[in-house]
Amino acid sequence: MWGMKLFCRSWDKYRTFYIQGAIFNHMEYLRAILSWPYGIIILLVAGSIVTSSSIIILVLRKDFRNVNFFFPLTMASVLIWSAGYLGELLTPEKSVMILLSKIEYIGISLISFGWFMFCAQYTGRVKKITEGKYLYPLLLIPLVTMFLAWTNEHHGLIWAHITTVESGPYVILDITYGIWFWIYSAYSYLLLTASTFLLISHAMKGASRARFTTIILAALIPWTGQILYITNLSFYLDFTPVAFSIGGAILLFGIYNYRIFDFLPIARNAVIEQMVEGIIVCDAQNVITDMNPASERIFGISKKDAMGKKAPEVFKDCVELVKLCEDEGAKEKTCEHKGRYYRAKPSTISGHGIVLGKLVLIEDVTKQKKAEQKLRESKQRFEDIARSSADWIWEVDKEGKYVYVSGKVKRILGYAPKELIGKTPFSLMPKEEGKRIREIFQKIASKKENIVDLENWNVTKDGRKVCFLTNGVPILDEKGNLIGYRGVDKDITERKKAERKITELNETLRLINKIMRHDILNDLQIADSSLELYSEEKNEAFMEKARERIHKSIALIEKMKGLEATISSGKGLKECHVGEVVNAVVKNYEVNCTVRGDCTVMADEAFYSVIDNLVRNAVVHGKTDKIDITIEGRGNECEIRIADHGRGIPDEIKKKLFEQRFRHGDTAGTGLGLYIVKKTIERYGGSIRVEDNEPVGTVFVITLKQYAGD
Structure with missing residues (x-):
């Protein structure tokens, strides 16, 4: 207990007289060395630390990833040296100063080696060294120097004698150097001389002299500080870190303004020269x-x-x-x-x-120029052919995009050639047609086959539909790779219209033939049987039945004759006022007919038969005594509703009502009336459907495109 009290009293006395005194003395020392103008030296050494740190950060960024390892090693050596020397200047304690000097030697030992290796790799002049054959022997002296500095107390090969002296307010080390220090100095200056020679000789070849001049200045200035220190012209102060701060600033300037590390000269020698x-x-x-x-x-x-x-x-x-x-x-x-x-x-x-x-x-580009000249001549011939052709010529790349379009496209599609460059033919087609043709093109292109008589529908600039017959051949490079296609589109719209008319006529002829072979033959057989019975029994009912069948056949023949004449005449659709046609039809029937509204559509003479067929169907089959006909324009369409108040049509019959030869009920006719109505309406580009009327009866609804005028 007594011993503990004695220890505490002793510690208090030591803390009071020694520690506090030492702190006071050190604070006084710092005030002295930081005062004007002596504090400038501290600021310059600190600036060297900041500069070298900044350079390390810059060269390790992605922007400078092509800088070799040895440059940041050199700057790290500068940083260690500067940081150690700053600490050495800030303390008056000899033991602390010696420890910091040993830390400095980590940087001092490696700085010459790092700089020389950087220059050797940068210029590409000392390949054997950079490949490693002489790398380790060169590194041996710095490593030995570092080891001897940290074990100097045992041999004195670096520092033979160390004391402290005052230089102004500074307390600095006064060193008598040992033999190894001078060996290392000779080694260091030898590497510096070699580095400078490498840079100057490379700069004299002309590649970016400003950049190399910057590097040379940054290399030489720091060593002037060391020369001043070794020759004792700096009054015991080591200005080498200060000089390095100036050299580092020059190098930083070069990095930003001359792009020193944009590319390595070794890459230039290996690539650019070849x-x-x-x-x-x-x-x-x-x-x-x-x-x-x-x-x-x-x-x-x-x-x-x-x-x-x-x-x-x-x-x-x-x-x-x-x-x-x-x-x-x-x-x-x-x-x-x-x-x-x-x-x-x-x-x-x-x-x-x-x-x-x-x-x-x-x-x-001589070969390319000659090829371009031949291509221009070929293109001129191609243009001459295209201008003289009635069809339009095109060229697409392997993706199907137009790279050339002849001027004839303007007359056919309404687009100027430049409007189509970069577009595909599929974009000019209706959606489903474009999808279909794209699949066909991709299949043909995958096999590098010719495009042969490919029919496709397109939409012109003003919205009309036109049909093309496309033929084309693949364009291949010298290796046989597909480049694109070149071909011609022929406008076959009129031909397709003619084909459609022929198809319609053929369908009509087939329909008439069926009627003649079946219905009329059947009626004639019945009439023949009735006449035979009349000759035997002299019953007028058989004679009346024969007349009825003969008259029916005559009426049917007249109807088919009129339909055939209308379709085969080839006459186009014309302006037709629906109200006029409807009023002309209803005059022939002794039923109460109400007609409301009017609109204009595109039709022909068969439109009268359509309305007549529907009105007669309501009177004969529907057994109606009243018909309401409503004509109403809805946007670009005209809707015609023919409503009766008869017995109506069952739902299961509605589904089959417009089928060819469908008959129903005791008043069934040939089964062709409504079928002919449907085909005629479809020929006009319209549609027809049947609905229930309220409370009873049937409504036939016709929808046609309304005439928009010239």
Whole structure:
């Protein structure tokens, strides 16, 4: 217990007189070294830390990922050296200063090695070293130096004697160096000299001298600080970290403004020198700073003779290239030189808004130019044929997009050729038709087959439908790969209309033939049997039945004759006032007919028979005594409702009512009346349906397109 009290009293006394005193003395020391003008040295060393840290962060970003490992290693060495020396300046304690000096030697030992390896890789001049054969021997001296610095107390090979001296307010180390320090210094300066030689020799070849000058300055300035320190011209203060802060600032400036690390010269040697395309580099004053062997071959001038001269002097025989070099806003140009054609593509070399120069890529396009000339001649012949053709000629790529359309398309589809470039034929078709034709085209294209007589419907610019007959052949490159198709579209719309009319006529003839063979033959057989019975029994009922069947056959023949004449005449539809036709029909029937409304449609003479058939159907089969006919225009359609108040039609009969030869009830006729009505309405582009009337009866509803006028 007594011992504990004695320890506490002793600790309080030590804390009061020694620790607090030491802190007070250190604070006084800091006030002295941070006062004007001595604090400038502290600020400069701190600036070296900030600068080297910033450079490390910059070069490790993705923008500088092509910088080799040794440059950030060098900057890290600068950072360690600067940080250690800053701590050394901020303390007057000798033991602490020695410890910080040992930490500094981690950076000092590696800085020369890292810088030399960076220069060797950057210039591509010392390949054996960068491949590792001499890498470890070079690294041996820095590692030994680092080891000897941390074990100096046992041998004194780095620091033979260490004391402290005052330089102004600073307490600094006064060191007598050992033998190994001078060995390392010789090694260090040897690497620095080699590094400087590599950069200067490479810069003299012309590639971006401004960038290499920046690097050389950044390398030389820090070593001037070390020379001042070793020769004791700096009054025991080591200005090497300060010099490194200046060198680092110069390097940072070069990174931002001269794009020092945009590409590695080793890549330039390996790639640019072997390119078949020419490369020419000129600075902002239009002076040639570099050109590769391909450019020498193209223009027949050596790089040595071209370097340092202005572009107009070097390329006086190639006017377009001179214009390209002189004009900042110029884009690629094609120039002729000694009977060959070259395409020149410029790229501006700049850094953060500062134009440093221009790189021009020279590509031999003689074969391409000759091919283009042949293509132009072929295209001209093609255009001449297209203009003389009544059909329109097209060319599509392998995706089906138009790359060429002849002028005839304007007359046929209403589109100018330029309106169709980049579009597909499928986009000009109705949706389902486009889908169908696209599938056919893809199948044909996959097999590289010809397109043969492919019929397809298209929509013109003003909404009309036209039918094309398409024929085409595949276009293949020299390897047999499909490039696209070239072909012709023939307008066969009128032919398709004629074919449709022929089809309708054939259907009518087949219908008439069926009627003649079946119904009329049947009626004649009944009439013949009735006449035979009349001759035997002299009963007038048999004679009346025979007359009835004969009259029915005559009426049917007249109806079919009229229908055949209407369709086979080939006459088109014309303007027809529905109200006039309806009123003309109902006058022939002794039933109460009410007609309301009117509209105009496109029809022909058969429209009268349609209305007559429906009214007679209501009177004869519906047994009605009243018919209401309503005619109403709805948008672009005309709706005609013929409603009776008769006995109606069962639902199961409605489904079959318009079928050919369907008969129902005791008043059934030939089974052709409503079938003919339906076919006629469909020929007009309309439709017909049957509904129940309320409370009783039937309603036939006809929907036709309303006439819109000329």
